[in-house]
Amino acid sequence: MKNSTVLFAIFGLMLAGCSGTTVVLVPDATGKVGKVSVKTKAGEQLLSQSGASTFAGTVDKAPSQVQVLDSTKIQDMFGTALANEPAPPLHYSIYFKSGSAELLPDSKPLLMTMFKAIQERKSCDISVIGHSDRVGDNGTNKGISLKRAESVANVLKTIGLSGDCLDVRYYGENDPVVPTADNVAEPRNRRVEIEVR
Incomplete structure (x- = not known):
């Protein structure tokens, strides 16, 4: 089976006299429908619209129409x-002042919104990932991105989240949202990304 673009497929084992696999293409959480190719040695069917379905009984028989x-x-x-089905992950980005782990004022209210979402999900699987722009050397920027990630993790712990639920990482200037030349100050790269699963 080969995937192209974004898809969400349901695979089911059907036992009605013979066994095989039924594949049904349904929209993802955003409503987008991708494509999936169901292939056996004897043929192939392309599913490309919501609700499209095919049945593959054996490897030597082509999938059904x-x-x-x-x-x-x-x-x-x-x-x-x-x-x-688990809910799709939630993603948040918190932004910082240049060269520091101090949050921008606009980012502070997002922390409470994020914490409420974590409580509603009862999640204990959260990634906190620090980043920096390219002003300064990468070693310094890695240190700044770590401090940013740790500061967000500490705020989450202060308002009641267990540290055991947090995966804290940092990348310095190595994973920009907006690629820039060296020593270019880009506010969107000075961030901590939080993923709540």
Whole structure:
């Protein structure tokens, strides 16, 4: 099976006289539908619209003709799996003053919004990743990005999050949102990214 673009597919094992795999293409959390190619030795089917479905019984038989299933049929077939699907990760970016671990004023309210989302999810799987712009040398910038990540992690711990739930990392200037030349001050690169799973 080969993926292209963004997709979310449901794979189900169907046991109705013979076994095989039913593949149904459904939108991702943002509503986007990608494409998936279902291939056996004997043929291939491309699924490219919401609800598109095919059945692959054996490797020596081509997948069935594409059928489009309505949402009721998809719920009947895969409702339990869909109900137990984890929520997609939440992403936040907190920004800092140049050369320091001091938050920009606009970023402070986002910390509480983020903490509420963590509480609602009951999450204990959070990445806190520090970054810097390219002003100064990379060694110094790695230190600044670590201090930024640690400062956000400390705020989260202060408001009740367990340190065991945090994966704190830092990349210095090595993973910019906006690529720049050396010694260019780019505010969007002076950040901590938080991913809540």
